[in-house]
Amino acid sequence: YxxxxxxxxxxxxxxLRDYIAYAREYIHPELSDLATRELISSYxxxxxxxxxxxxxxxxxxxxQLESLIRLSEAFAKMSFSRVVSRSHVKEAVRLMRVATQAxxxxxxxxxxxxxxxxxxxxxxxREMEETLNSSLKELLxxxxxxxxxxxxxxxxxxxxxxxTIAQDDLMESLRIMEADGVIQLNERAQTxxxxxxxxx
Numbered sequence: 001y002x003x004x005x006x007x008x009x010x011x012x013x014x015x016l017r018d019y020i021a022y023a024r025e026y027i028h029p030e031l032s033d034l035a036t037r038e039l040i041s042s043y044x045x046x047x048x049x050x051x052x053x054x055x056x057x058x059x060x061x062x063x064q065l066e067s068l069i070r071l072s073e074a075f076a077k078m079s080f081s082r083v084v085s086r087s088h089v090k091e092a093v094r095l096m097r098v099a100t101q102a103x104x105x106x107x108x109x110x111x112x113x114x115x116x117x118x119x120x121x122x123x124x125x126r127e128m129e130e131t132l133n134s135s136l137k138e139l140l141x142x143x144x145x146x147x148x149x150x151x152x153x154x155x156x157x158x159x160x161x162x163x164t165i166a167q168d169d170l171m172e173s174l175r176i177m178e179a180d181g182v183i184q185l186n187e188r189a190q191t192x193x194x195x196x197x198x199x200x
């Protein structure tokens with residue numbers, strides 16, 4: 001029988017608790033000039049990453065800048081420093097990049113898109129949805145007073161947009177149009193009736 005290899009923590013639990021309590025109570029770090037400059041340049045660089053190549057994706061917003069400041073201050077507190085240094089900012093930026101990369105990377109483009117975090121959908125997905133809805137409205141405006149199979153709608157939309165339309169995406173758009181009174185949707189029969197009042 002082998003004795004289990006128990007890893008001893010580098011710091012006693014009660015000492016760690018006292019360390020954190022002391023830092024919270026007595027350490028209130030302020031940003032140094034160098035740290036401020038590093039924050040500004042890092043924030044601008046994160047924004048440039050999103051706007052490169054003419055994309056409208058923004059990789060950083062003022063909310064992310066506020067988070068960077070709080071993280072930098074937290075790193076200073078951890079080291080009992082009353083001043084936020086450039087190295088604290090650099091570590092905060094590194095941490096944010098690692099943390100947001102997985103959550104905010106759009107799998108379609110491989111780019112970091114903060115919309116993935118704030119709305120749960122990427123800019124590309126939102127633009128595709130807008131294109132789908134406008135193309136669908138245009139198609140239906142030419143079919144007023146007619147009944148159509150959902151499959152035919154999907155096929156014609158694919159021809160118009162040159163993009164394969166996912167069934168789930170189409171059904172979601174059709175449900176919205178039914179709620180807006182544009183169509184009557186029969187999900188069981190997979191047909192729609194386009195009301196006469198559909199406008200361009």
